[in-house]
Every structure is written in C-alpha cells, then in structure tokens.
Amino acid sequence: MNAWFYFALFLMSANLVIMFILYLRIKERFSEKRILSDIRFEIDKLIIDLGRETDRSVAILEDRILATQQLIDKADKRILLADQETTKRMNQPQIPPHKTVQESSIQIEKPSVIPNKIQVNENVPIENRAEPVTIYTRPMITRREIQIEQEVPIKERVMEMARKDISQQMIATTLSVSLGEVELILNMNNSSL
DSSP states (O other), X not given: OHHHHHHHHHHHHHHHHHHHXXXXXXXXXXXXXXXXXXXXXXXXXXXXXXXXXXXXXXXXXXXXXXXXXXXXXXXXXXXXXXXXXXXXXXHSOOOOOOOOHHHHHOOOOOOSSOOSSOOOOTTSOGGGXXXXXXXXXXXXOOOOSSOOOOOOOHHHHHHHHHHTTOOHHHHHHHHXXXXXXXXXXXXXXXXXX
C-alpha cells in the first residue's frame, strides 16, 4: 500500500505542477499587458496606413487644385480675348450689308429726261406683262472648324484601362494624372473589376 500511496502522491503533485505551469502560460497569453501591446501594435499600423492614405489624398487634392487653377487661368485669358474682340468689333466701321441677288442683277437706269406721257402697251394682255423675278436662296449653314468632343470621365477611362490589364503607372502617364489618383480610383472601385 505504501507504493500506491507514493505513486498517487507523485501523480497529484505532478498534476498540480502541470496545472500551475498551464495557469502561468494562459495568464501570460491572455494578460492585460499582452492584450494592450497587441492593441497598440494594431493601432500603430492603422495610424501609419491612415497617414499614408492622407498623404496620397492630399497629393491628389493638390493636383486637382493646380489643374483647376490652370483651367481658371485659361478661362480668364479667353474672357479677356473675347472682350478685346468685342471692343475691336465695336470700334471697326460698319460694313454695308451685301446686296441681294435681285438688287444686284436688276439695275434701274433713271432716264435723264422724264417724258410727259408714259406709254402703256394696252394691246398686250395683263397676263403676258413682265413681272419682277424674285429669287429665293437657302441660307448657308457652316460647320464649326473645331468639333466638340465628348470627354469621358477620368474614372471611366481608368477603370476601362485597368480591365485591359494595363499597369497603374502606364495608366497614370497615359491619362496625365498622378499615380496616387489612379490607385485611389482603383481601390475605390475594385469591386467592379
């Protein structure tokens, strides 16, 4: 009985030691310090990602602001040119309107001496007398030299090129936009690819 007692005592002490070791490992794994350090690590990663995305967004906004400023400058120049053209046209002498075909083809000569009696050919019936001829012309329609082209939005062009498996850098250089803008458009619309 002595042997069984020592064997049971040994097993019980071994179980206690193993349980104590497992308790320490579980406590270490699920301790507050460990959980806090994991949370800090994840928050640091999120902050770095947010900073990167913010920088990218700021760069895109700066590019857009610069492009908008350039468009405003172009519009101002065109407005100034239009004002200059209107002032030139106001200052130029008026050109008389073109003579119509009827006026230019039929010229009436005024007689130098007015006869006392105008002879009317009464023998000719009224239906056969000459009537003035009126020529109607269709107005000329001219087309513009520069045709208006419909612009496809950049988003649509980026998505179309991405569907054709063109690299992001190639898309950016082809469309003259920043790489960050292309990446942002693709990230926002990657479900439709």
